[in-house]
Amino acid sequence: MANLKEIRNRISSVSSTMQITSAMKMVSAAKLKKAQDAITAMRPYSNKLTELLQSLSATLDADSGSKYSAQREVKNVLIVAVTSNRGLAGAFNSNIIKQVTKLTNETYATKDVSYLAIGKKANDAFNKTNKVIANKSDLYDDLTFDNVSEIAEMLMEKFVSGEFDKIEIVYNHFRNAATQIIMTEQFLPIVPVENDTNVNLDYVFEPSKLEIVEELIPKSLKTQLYKGIRDSFASEHGARMTAMHKATDNATELRDQLKLTYNKARQAAITNEILEIVGGAEALNN
Numbered sequence: 001m002a003n004l005k006e007i008r009n010r011i012s013s014v015s016s017t018m019q020i021t022s023a024m025k026m027v028s029a030a031k032l033k034k035a036q037d038a039i040t041a042m043r044p045y046s047n048k049l050t051e052l053l054q055s056l057s058a059t060l061d062a063d064s065g066s067k068y069s070a071q072r073e074v075k076n077v078l079i080v081a082v083t084s085n086r087g088l089a090g091a092f093n094s095n096i097i098k099q100v101t102k103l104t105n106e107t108y109a110t111k112d113v114s115y116l117a118i119g120k121k122a123n124d125a126f127n128k129t130n131k132v133i134a135n136k137s138d139l140y141d142d143l144t145f146d147n148v149s150e151i152a153e154m155l156m157e158k159f160v161s162g163e164f165d166k167i168e169i170v171y172n173h174f175r176n177a178a179t180q181i182i183m184t185e186q187f188l189p190i191v192p193v194e195n196d197t198n199v200n201l202d203y204v205f206e207p208s209k210l211e212i213v214e215e216l217i218p219k220s221l222k223t224q225l226y227k228g229i230r231d232s233f234a235s236e237h238g239a240r241m242t243a244m245h246k247a248t249d250n251a252t253e254l255r256d257q258l259k260l261t262y263n264k265a266r267q268a269a270i271t272n273e274i275l276e277i278v279g280g281a282e283a284l285n286n
Contacts, residue, residue: 007262011255018251025244028237032177035234039174046227053216067160068217069190077111078164079103082171082232083119085137092172092180092239093121099170099182118229143233145226152222159188171228172235178242180235185228190217
């Protein structure tokens with residue numbers, strides 16, 4: 001059994017760790033509220049924009065496709081991996097890295113795959129492959145629609161120029177603080193929408209439907225990317241809050257066990273001292 005000084009040092013160390021994890025939990029909870037409000041407010045706009053775009057696209061002729069929906073033979077693939085800049089968030093980052101690795105080794109095993117890292121953890125994981133075309137880890141310093149739009153425009157340019165034939169986004173979808181769902185979304189080319197004969201758009205369009213669609217597609221793509229990153233941002237704080245909550249509970253349990261061990265060791269030491277005193281007294285009497 002460890003001596004009393006060692007146990008006291010361990011109790012002090014665990015207590016300090018528990019204070020740190022508890023503080024991190026509270027910080028993440030405060031940040032989560034703001035991030036959750038942002039993604040919750042954005043989703044209706046994003047969904048309505050997508051719905052409007054699909055409704056208009058469904059009524060267009062097949063020959064009037066957009067340059068962003070061009071279907072080419074897939075040879076070069078770009079995967080946008082959305083992680084965080086920091087760890088201590090459970091499996092938040094490792095799940096993204098595993099999913100991207102799975103896509104690379106299985107789905108696109110015969111393709112030339114490159115990566116765009118949004119988050120330091122993604123860059124650290126894939127930078128050794130020399131396939132990371134850009135590292136956008138500084139995006140989280142000022143996460144705004146304008147800054148995300150610049151990344152989306154770069155992705156659109158690379159697709160239109162033919163540098164990449166397919167672009168996918170892998171991120172954590174925020175459901176609640178304890179649940180994050182790995183999402184793999186096709187960014188480009190735009191997924192074709194089946195023509196719905198029930199779509200009734202009895203409107204007069206000015207400008208034409210085609211011009212409206214051509215204007216909406218870039219906005220929709222920018223919104224899709226922004227929503228994905230916002231989702232991931234909220235998921236990060238939810239995952240970190242949950243991880244720190246569990247770490248605090250584990251530290252509390254370990255501290256209680258160490259205190260019990262300390263009390264038992266202290267009681268045993270006191271008992272041994274009493275026995276030694278009694279034994280010494282009897283020896284003197286004899």
